[in-house]
Amino acid sequence: MAIVDKSTLLVLGPAAWILLAALLVLAAAVWRLALEGSPAQMLVAGLRALVQLAAVALVIAFLANRGAWAFAFVGLMFVVAVWTSGHRVAPSGRWWMAAVPLAAGVVPVAALMFAAGVLPFNALAIIAVVGQQIGGAMSTVTLGGRRVRDELAVRRGEVEAAVALGFQWPAARLMVGRPVAGEAVLPSIDQTRTAGLVTLPGAFVGMILGGATPLDAGLIQLLVLISLLLVNSTAAAATLWLACRGAWVREPA
Known part of the structure; x- marks a missing residue:
């Protein structure tokens, strides 16, 4: 018999686990047959998510009343994000440079939220909000970094032509990279434009289920969405800045 939990929107039970396995196998099949990707990559990602979410749930429960330790956990999240984005953008280059755009996007916004008193010194709040910001910045750095990198490679002739006309290398790369960097x-x-129309964001739904008023839940979700706009815009700008200065790659001697 399925387990009905009033605190969730879905019916949990054995069917949920069977469905999870079926969805993962189907995703791996589509990834392999239609997109020629490695099915192992998809399967490992799903299994890692299972193990990591279980571990994170235990850690967050332990940190519930330990605000200072939350920063250590957020630091771990940041390191993993740097590793992930960095190896996507510069797998054989200076992947650790991903720390610059990630920090540029997350640190100022989180500091503003702390300074305004909106983000309390509470472990669950810190991990939830700053964790979302790190995740958003990570995706932006990955998408923006790869997009700019590929554009500079394809249009290298235009960059060299601009340098021949007297432009410095960073300025020449900027003319090519800037139009595509914002795509990330x-x-x-x-997501912000369509909030409430296409999807109901997770924080909003969670607050409603937790007993918050719709107005309070909407304000909290709006804070998260708007903060992510600033985080991601800043991360994309910093990623472009690094790419234009050749910071991601090791220049030949």
């Missing part, structure tokens, strides 16, 4: 921020803009 478009998903955040669309």
